[in-house]
Ligand SMILES: Nc1ncnc2c1ncn2[C@@H]1O[C@H](COP(=O)(O)OP(=O)(O)OP(=O)(O)O)[C@@H](O)[C@H]1O
């Protein structure tokens with residue numbers, strides 16, 4: 001008897017919890033549309049760049065095949081490179097199809113696919129073109145892909161995002177091979193490219209002819225100003241938050257904090273992150289609207305630990321910073337909780353390559369990881385028993401990683417100047 005009353009009490013409590021939680025006012029109309037993966041239908045302040053992109057690919061809806069276009073998009077972190085390219089791809093192909101042209105857009109992430117083979121394989125996969133996985137060289141695969149496109153009478157825009165990774169790992173010859181696909185070709189040209197990279201210096205290892213070739217058509221995305229970030233926030237907030245749960249003050253506060261004209265980095269991803277977290281904090285509190293205090297707490301929790309660690313970072317050696325940059329990038333781009341020693345080593349080699357630094361040996365690298373751990377900059381531990389071949393796992397508990405990456409990049413530049 002007493003037991004069943006106990007159960008009854010528990011279920012009343014649970015009922016109450018559910019009722020209370022569901023009764024709380026909601027801030028989000030669509031939380032999902034504030035997340036980084038969401039691609040909105042409009043990109044305020046990128047209209048001109050979108051127009052330019054369209055003009056570069058005009059031939060695909062008038063006389064497809066006459067040229068193979070190559071366009072380079074350059075811009076800092078969070079300036080909308082990926083979003084711009086994807087939105088262009090989505091709308092342009094829809095428009096072309098409606099006009100009866102057979103055009104497809106493929107977005108390839110070169111951070112994940114760093115070899116010619118993987119890139120070609122990924123393009124084929126996205127277009128559902130059956131290519132044999134084995135037995136063919138990358139170049140043979142590419143030829144097979146091109147002849148499939150010809151048979152299907154399909155014209156493709158291939159966006160190679162984070163292109164500097166490919167350029168650095170696959171090297172000049174591979175880049176040359178891709179960019180010059182149709183140089184001595186008389187027939188219809190079915191493949192066009194958009195190359196996306198963070199800055200030109202990362203492509204500097206290419207020989208000048210290939211570099212010059214890439215620069216022929218290029219679009220540069222500047223960091224956003226406060227006013228631009230405000231417009232972006234206003235638009236994204238209208239999609240994701242209920243009317244009356246936020247006001248201009250809140251949006252301006254966030255925009256001013258990050259705007260490039262006010263010393264911020266002009267990163268749209270960061271302002272959206274702050275708004276999302278502020279909304280979460282407000283909702284958890286049961287507040288009816290997002291206040292400046294919620295925003296302050298969001299900004300603090302996104303960067304407080306970074307302030308603590310920034311003094312330590314200044315004492316690191318160049319190669320410790322390069323290792324830290326590798327870890328930060330891997331965590332940020334993969335979205336994973338932790339990364340393996342082997343992955344760090346691979347990334348570190350690429351980064352050394354980009355900077356023209358000679359990578360240190362494995363044992364030295366391991367020592368750097370130990371030092372960074374001791375300094376509380378990273379957290380490292382052996383992988384769990386039972387996993388084949390135990391390895392060291394590494395993670396970072398503070399953030400935002402965007403801001404950490406920026407800080408590390410600045411420190412690397414300083415170190416290199418000192419050592420030069
Ligand atoms: N003009 C804009 N209007 C609305 N949202 C934007 C705009 N620019 C960027 N965003 C949003 O900001 C976030 C970051 O943009 P995006 O991923 O395109 O940046 P990126 O330049 O590719 O950065 P990274 O170098 O880190 O890859 C995305 O969620 C994107 O939707």
Ligand SMILES: [Mg+2]
Nearest residue numbers: 081082083161
């Ligand atoms: Mg991007």
